Amino acid sequence: MSTHTLLMIEDDARLAQMVSEYLGQNSLAVIHCADATSGLERLQPSDPSELPDLVILDLMLPDMDGLEVCRRLRALPGVAAKVPVLMLTAKGDPMDRVIGLEMGADDYLPKPFEPRELLARIRAILRRRGSEGAPASQPIPALRFGSLEIDRDARTVTVASQPCELTSYQFDLLVALAERAGRVLTRDQIMEAVRGRELEAFDRSIDVHMGRIRAAIEADSKNPKRILTVRGVGYVFAKQQD
Known part of the structure; x- marks a missing residue:
């Protein structure tokens, strides 16, 4: 049974299918959008509870640069603080990763990558956010x-x-x-x-x-x-x- 829903914005259909199948075997449901426009639309649901728990965002998309998608995503009301972004990049230059982080990505993973590393990074992000399904505890003082x-x-x-x-x-x-x-x-x-x-x-x-x-x-x-x-x-x- 899937416990988290992820949104993958990626134009490589074969990669998206491979990732979806692998993550699905590890209790993570993946919604795939092949372009930036549909991905951004999916991040503006009428019901806020339908927001994904995490976005996997490719840097190179056919209709919009992934950095611009990240910038727009961070400007959406109610999304910036709630939905972390894991950026995928085929470029090896560390500066591309720096720019991605400056635009609001929470983490990055260069292509090609091992599915196990992607899973580990996703779990680390969800764990940091306290969203691994742990039972409710006493309020933490500010x-x-x-x-x-x-x-x-x-x-x-x-x-x-x-x-x-x-x-x-x-x-x-x-x-x-x-x-x-x-x-x-x-x-x-x-x-x-x-x-x-x-x-x-x-x-x-x-x-x-x-x-x-x-x-x-x-x-x-x-x-x-x-x-x-x-x-x-x-x-x-x-x-x-x-």
Whole structure:
């Protein structure tokens, strides 16, 4: 029985069928859209409960660049904070991955890929979001640092009561730092905290996400007061804030 529904926006019908069959054997239902237009339409259902749990998005699509699809997806009301995006790219240049992350992708996977790695990344994203079907627990207190409030249950961030737009992965990065306020974390420790040891990432991806988080929560992202860089080591979330 499928426990999660994924939307795959991919113009390669054979690849989409292979992925759908493999993920279906692992309790993941896949809805396939062969182009960007139909994919974006599927992300605007009349009933919000019909939103997919995750989007697998190809970078190269016939009617629209995958980066533009990601940008539009992140602009859809109620979708940005709820639906993570795993981007597929046939390009090997790390800069393409950086751009994808800057556009709002939560993770990336270069083609060709092993289906098992795709499954592992999907499970890691769903696990980070607490959507693996675990029983309900007591409410988790919000984290508050001056005017910054991080609601871990609602997965929302506000500064002076104003909402901050973050992807699900960026939210998890912020929580990992805030829960360890005052402690310097290396990039590996940060990735370990939000993804687990089984997956790899390149250091630049963390830097890109940190820049996006700073732009959302700092008064001046060029002179941050909340997330500080420790040169040669990593990052630290400041205990004392406004």
